[in-house]
Amino acid sequence: MLLLYVIVVVTLFLVIKRYKYLKQFRNFSGPPPLPIIGNYLFLKRNTKNIDIFNEFPAKYGKTAKIFTGLRLSLLTTDVKLLEVVMNSSNLRNKSDDYIMLLSRWLGDGLLISSDDKWRSRRKILTPAFHYKILEDFIEVFESRGKFLIDNLLKASSEDCVNVHTIVSLYTLDVICDTAMGTAVNVQCNPDHKYMEAIKMMQDIAVVRMIHPIYRTEWTYKYTNLYKTELEALETITSFSLGIIEKRRKFLESRHSDDEDECDEFGKRRKMTFMDILLKSTIDGKPLTNEEIRQEVDTFLFEGHDTTSAAISFTCYNLSKNPEVQKLAYEEICRVLPTDRAVTIEDLQNLKYLEMVIKESLRLYPSVPFHGRVVGKEFEYNGTKFPKDLMITINQYTLHRDPVEFPDPEKFDPLRFTADKQSKRHPLAYIPFSAGHRNCIGQKFAMLELKTAISKVIENFELLPVPGYKPLLISKITLTSENGICVKLKPRSC
DSSP: OHHHHHHHHHHHHHHHHHHHHHHHTTTSOOOOOBTTTBTHHHHHOTTTHHHHHHTHHHHHOSEEEEEETTEEEEEEOOHHHHHHHHHOGGGOSBOHHHHHHHHHHHTTOTTTOOHHHHHHHHHHHGGGGOHHHHHHHHHHHHHHHHHHHHHHHHHTTSSSEEHHHHHHHHHHHHHHHHTSOOOOOGGGOTTOHHHHHHHHHHHHHHHHHHOHHHHSHHHHTTSHHHHHHHHHHHHHHHHHHHHHHHHHHHHHHHTOOOTTOBOTTSOBOOOOHHHHHHHOEETTEEOOHHHHHHHHHHHHHHHHHHHHHHHHHHHHHHHHOHHHHHHHHHHHHHHSOSSSOOOHHHHHTOHHHHHHHHHHHHHSOSSOEEEEEOSSOEEETTEEEOTTOEEEEEHHHHTTOTTTSSSTTSOOGGGGSHHHHHTSOTTSOOBTBOGGGOOTTHHHHHHHHHHHHHHHHHHEEEEOOTTOOOOEEEESEEEETTOOEEEEEEOOO
């Protein structure tokens, strides 16, 4: 009887809160919410959500209200509102969905940490992506790229190659070798348990987003899905802790704190993301193994999954646009050396390829939605935005604004000439987010993207697969339910 009373009181409170929100945000339109469940029926159509939300600006305006259960969220592509969201110190914290889906996995890592903890971690980790350090990693991008080409060559006899599966192994090898200082060679072991566990965590995230019973912790913990998550986390955690311990022993064996120490061949040793974590202190105290693990897991996931999606969708776009592919190939042949190792300057000189990558990230941003929580009430266009309100940036649709990007579905790298970029609102295109919480590794990512894609184009002509179109779905990052597929035709040179 008491339980029933509590349920009735809580439900009544939430219903009153919804009514208050409806009144407060009456100037904003949105799909009509159903009693109790709100707009969950929209969310359940997970393979259609990208397309559904893409239609929101035309139906409801640039900022729409949507209810997940009884809770209101705002879904926006309004660049003026984004100026507030991205730049305000009161809107730094990620949405509760990030916490719900990722907290057991990534803990208080840089992606989902907040306030002072986020600031202190960001300050520690920023030097890991300094130009001097990135310069050292080109050699790794190149050497791991040779395995990528070998694996693509093995698959090239197939009429339809899911490049995403193969590229994901490359990007995990790269992030482990560069940022973690540890070689794991997953390209030689495509059935690595870590990859399977990551995929499982992403699938669980989708299920939890669209089914109310899984969104509440106290009900979720009694489900089989929760047990599956714990098993996947055990695999991921063991993998991460193994990398940490291996690197710690290596650093202890060196008996040196000199970042410029040379190896036995006279080459300067590489300073890695992991080294910075192991040597750093906050308030005079070193980071614990668990704190290091959280950052390692954050960068292992973010550093390979978002990049593999970007590489794969760029390959897909090039296969559909042969004239663009031809120009990119000609630039690569002209710019990249054949008589010496590729340098960071060579990659930076691939100007057209960079525009190709940017245009691909416009159409297929690696993270299609960004969530922020209002930390302190503010007013925007006459409406008060209360504390704890969730604001979601619909980046996929933002990048398709026909005012900022005429003929938005057309693949046109020349949108990213310096002249055209200067005429757009700076927040109309944010593939690496923006403001305080922009992507710390975006320069690293662009160099890796250029290396991988140039290698692919050097070795293969990318052809479209007849009748194929990616079935887009957001699994934290943007991916495709039916793979990201092309036909690979080895170049005869």
